[in-house]
Amino acid sequence: xxxxxxxxxxxxxxxxxxxxxxxxxxxxxxxxxxxxxxxxxxxxxxxxxxxxxxxxxxxxxxxxxxxxxxxxxxxxxxxxxxxxxxxxxxxxxxxxxxxxxxxxxxxxxxxxxxxxxxxxxxxxxxxxxxxxxxxxxxxxxxxxxxxxxxxxxxxxxxxxxxxxxxxxxxxxxxxxxxxxxxxxxxxxxxxxxxxxxxxxxxxxxxxxxxxxxxxxxxxxxxxxxxxxxxxxxxxxxxxxxxxxxxxxxxxxxxxxxxxxxxxxxxxxxxxxxxxx
Amino acid sequence: xxxxxxxxxxxxxxxxxxxxxxxxxxxxxxxxxxxxxxxxxxxxxxxxxxxxxxxxxxxxxxxxxxxxxxxxxxxxxxxxxxxxxxxxxxxxxxxxxxxxxxxxxxxxxxxxxxxxxxxxxxxxxxxxxxxxxxxxxxxxxxxxxxxxxxxxxxxxxxxxxxxxxxxxxxxxxxxxxxxxxxxxxxxxxxxxxxxxxxxxxxxxxxxxxxxxxxxxxxxxxxxxxxxxxxxxxxxxxxxxxxxxxxxxxxxxxxxxxxxxxxxxxxxxxxxxxxxxxxxxxxxxxxxxxxxxxxxxxxxxxxxxxxxxxxxxx
Numbered sequence: 001x002x003x004x005x006x007x008x009x010x011x012x013x014x015x016x017x018x019x020x021x022x023x024x025x026x027x028x029x030x031x032x033x034x035x036x037x038x039x040x041x042x043x044x045x046x047x048x049x050x051x052x053x054x055x056x057x058x059x060x061x062x063x064x065x066x067x068x069x070x071x072x073x074x075x076x077x078x079x080x081x082x083x084x085x086x087x088x089x090x091x092x093x094x095x096x097x098x099x100x101x102x103x104x105x106x107x108x109x110x111x112x113x114x115x116x117x118x119x120x121x122x123x124x125x126x127x128x129x130x131x132x133x134x135x136x137x138x139x140x141x142x143x144x145x146x147x148x149x150x151x152x153x154x155x156x157x158x159x160x161x162x163x164x165x166x167x168x169x170x171x172x173x174x175x176x177x178x179x180x181x182x183x184x185x186x187x188x189x190x191x192x193x194x195x196x197x198x199x200x201x202x203x204x205x206x207x208x209x210x211x212x213x214x215x216x217x218x219x220x221x222x223x224x225x226x227x228x229x230x231x232x233x234x235x236x237x238x239x240x241x242x243x244x245x246x247x248x249x250x251x252x253x254x255x256x257x258x259x260x261x262x263x264x265x266x267x268x269x270x271x272x273x274x275x276x
Numbered sequence: 277x278x279x280x281x282x283x284x285x286x287x288x289x290x291x292x293x294x295x296x297x298x299x300x301x302x303x304x305x306x307x308x309x310x311x312x313x314x315x316x317x318x319x320x321x322x323x324x325x326x327x328x329x330x331x332x333x334x335x336x337x338x339x340x341x342x343x344x345x346x347x348x349x350x351x352x353x354x355x356x357x358x359x360x361x362x363x364x365x366x367x368x369x370x371x372x373x374x375x376x377x378x379x380x381x382x383x384x385x386x387x388x389x390x391x392x393x394x395x396x397x398x399x400x401x402x403x404x405x406x407x408x409x410x411x412x413x414x415x416x417x418x419x420x421x422x423x424x425x426x427x428x429x430x431x432x433x434x435x436x437x438x439x440x441x442x443x444x445x446x447x448x449x450x451x452x453x454x455x456x457x458x459x460x461x462x463x464x465x466x467x468x469x470x471x472x473x474x475x476x477x478x479x480x481x482x483x484x485x486x487x488x489x490x491x492x493x494x495x496x497x498x499x500x501x502x503x504x505x506x507x508x509x510x511x512x513x514x515x516x517x518x519x520x521x522x523x524x525x526x527x528x529x530x531x532x533x534x535x536x537x538x539x540x541x542x543x544x545x546x547x548x549x550x551x552x553x554x555x556x557x558x559x560x561x562x563x564x565x566x567x568x569x570x571x572x573x574x575x576x577x578x579x580x581x582x583x584x585x586x587x588x589x
Contacts, residue, residue: 014406015406016406016409016410016413115287115290115291115294118287118290118291118294119291119294119295119298120295121291122288122291122292122295122566122569122570123295123528123562123565123566123569124524124525124527124528124529124565124569125528126528126529126531126532127528127531127543127546127562127565130531130543130546130547130550131299131546131550131558131562134547134550134551135299135302135303135306135550136306137306207416207417211419211420214419214421214422215419215420215421215531215532218419218421218532218535218536219531219532219535219547234419234421234422234425237425238425238536241425241428241429242428242429242432242438245425245426245429245433248422248425248426248429249426251422252418252419252422252425252426255417255418255419255422256414256417256418256419256422257417259416259417259418260413260414260417263413263416263417264413
């Protein structure tokens, strides 16, 4: 694509959309090569330089044990966003797959799956997250597990209703008449038509899951310190909020910016698909 | 309508019962219970087994669950293993705190969010609309507790004011109570106002494209009359549903804010119960949260009929 076509495409975009594209590019860089942006170690402790405000040496200041916050926040990008992306992916595969089968096959399987999903839905997402990580204990694995379980019903429902609608279309009937097996119709014909719905749901849920991830980190139920994670840094900053506000400011801004960028992308996709 | 409500209620109750069972089993399946916490590393086996017998933890899980369900059906949620108080009392006290925060948040968010959304919808495509949309997206993107932290910093550095540390019920000292709740409610309201405004804007723009709006304006009705008498009335239904959703969300979402501002609400009760492995408290409080969500959803269903006579039974 030439510079001209990019400019032409961008000229149709709103300022908010352009901003979100820029943010996307910036976060991509931070995820792929954080050490180029922040060469300092995110883990190196220097008690002599604890709780220093932002300066030329430490752009974002230092935390209570003298770690460089710029390095910590930058290096946390990959960890925080990666955890959320991975958890939602697991959720999408599991919930989407289950929803596809339930919607396409219907019957008892559909009924049972819907009941199981209803159990998860009885709790508000953050409460379900607190219950799961609280009982199983903090740590990255349990955090991912909790997020994957919490968002499973949303993927299940969207894939189920998509598969249900598709299963009544003429092409399915035609495939059946041609002698294709049910499993083959479901996976090769129906699934590709349900996939865009699941993808859109993924993008829409991402900012929400990010909030829950950060909240659980903030409650001390997420990634264990000293691993850099935005929620965990916020948890650490909470105790120093009135003496060292900068510990809390930056991870929150990064959370805001990444959720903002994904949310704008979700809106664009929704409008494209004509459902928003 | 009645049959619909009854079947909704039945499936909700089934889900509530199953979720209680899952939480019950999960808590007991994971290593580390209240006895392990009380005795620590040094606990000897005889004391541990005696304590487990005291709490009834030595019996099979299904027996424990059956007993708990039996109690609940008689309206007894048991007693906290740590505090010895009735769980129903603890839940009621905590719920009043959370409810006060939630209602104040809902009120503030509605008062700010709905007009913003209506304005943005009417002025679609204008600068005002763009500014409101940026507020919506930023409000939805900012973590609630981070907004709370920043408000704390702002209040202390700009106003030289910090909220009191200990929670005070409104019946004891109303001024102190309000002083404590200002920041938590503000932090929650930013998110919910943004959510409201976002939602109302979408409803408005979709509604304004409908034929009857064009017809009404062609007929010579003033745009203001069309907007406020016709369009607004038509988006009331999605608005009420959304209000129910938001109320449930606030009731659950306060857990982080309660932890930040040391409010003794429901979320904190659940969290401390889980951390202390105080099973009766966790079971009782979660059951209560689930029950509230079911009731709110049912009320929303009933309100439909009130707003739109066509949906009445």
